[in-house]
Amino acid sequence: MASAFAAVSAPYLERERLGRRRVWGELVERHLLKSGRVDRPIYLDHGKVGCVGAAREKLLNAAERRFYSDGIAATGIDAVVAEAGVARMSLYNNFASKDDLVAAYLDRRHAEWLELLARRLEDAGDARARVLAVFDAYLDHAAFAYDKGFRGCGLLNGAAELPVGHPGRESVRVHKAEVEELLVDLVAQAGVPDAAGVGEHLYLLVEGGVVSAGLDGNPERLVHARRLAERILAGAS
Numbered sequence: 001m002a003s004a005f006a007a008v009s010a011p012y013l014e015r016e017r018l019g020r021r022r023v024w025g026e027l028v029e030r031h032l033l034k035s036g037r038v039d040r041p042i043y044l045d046h047g048k049v050g051c052v053g054a055a056r057e058k059l060l061n062a063a064e065r066r067f068y069s070d071g072i073a074a075t076g077i078d079a080v081v082a083e084a085g086v087a088r089m090s091l092y093n094n095f096a097s098k099d100d101l102v103a104a105y106l107d108r109r110h111a112e113w114l115e116l117l118a119r120r121l122e123d124a125g126d127a128r129a130r131v132l133a134v135f136d137a138y139l140d141h142a143a144f145a146y147d148k149g150f151r152g153c154g155l156l157n158g159a160a161e162l163p164v165g166h167p168g169r170e171s172v173r174v175h176k177a178e179v180e181e182l183l184v185d186l187v188a189q190a191g192v193p194d195a196a197g198v199g200e201h202l203y204l205l206v207e208g209g210v211v212s213a214g215l216d217g218n219p220e221r222l223v224h225a226r227r228l229a230e231r232i233l234a235g236a237s
Helices: 004-008 026-035 051-070 077-084 088-094 098-123 127-142 154-161 167-189 195-216 220-236
Strands: 011-015 021-025
Touching: 051 077, 051 088, 051 098, 051 154, 077 088, 077 098, 098 127, 098 154, 098 167, 127 167, 127 195, 127 220, 154 167, 154 195, 167 195, 195 220
Parallel strands: none
Antiparallel strands: 011 021
């Protein structure tokens, strides 16, 4: 039997930068291709053998922990290198600057969420459940074991620290536009009238929910946002 995700889009095979293949759906592929980020090293092969690949993975893992827990501005390069347990030169062998590392971190955060969404879409039982899968993917991200607890969306937190004109802010804007477009697509496939309007409404709801949940340090507001989304879908159908 075809999976629920296949009802949204046919599966495809993407070759990752470091050689590992991963099966995704055309829906996710379309939004990644639109920004051109499938050709950038968003994902890393955990089984990669070699000093450069291993060092890059360690550095990104360390940056992900420290940037999310302590903030981008408060985390210096030395702190990332020390936590990664690699030589300082390894950082510059893999990233041109801290800004380059920040950009890779932001891409990775969004890529992780897209993977969670793909899994949720696969498990969704019907078109309406696929819309709510967007909320469930955010809840899954909130459930990660963060060093200092859940602090909301890492992308929005990062954008808030970056100055206007920084490429990282544009990256976050594009990532969030992808989330809204995904919601509009899923709402349309659920047969809801005014898919663009309802999709935008749900986008603002889920983003507001994750911000409020981050301030509270727990996912309850996001859970409530999902319930509200169910009501909106029921009323709009």
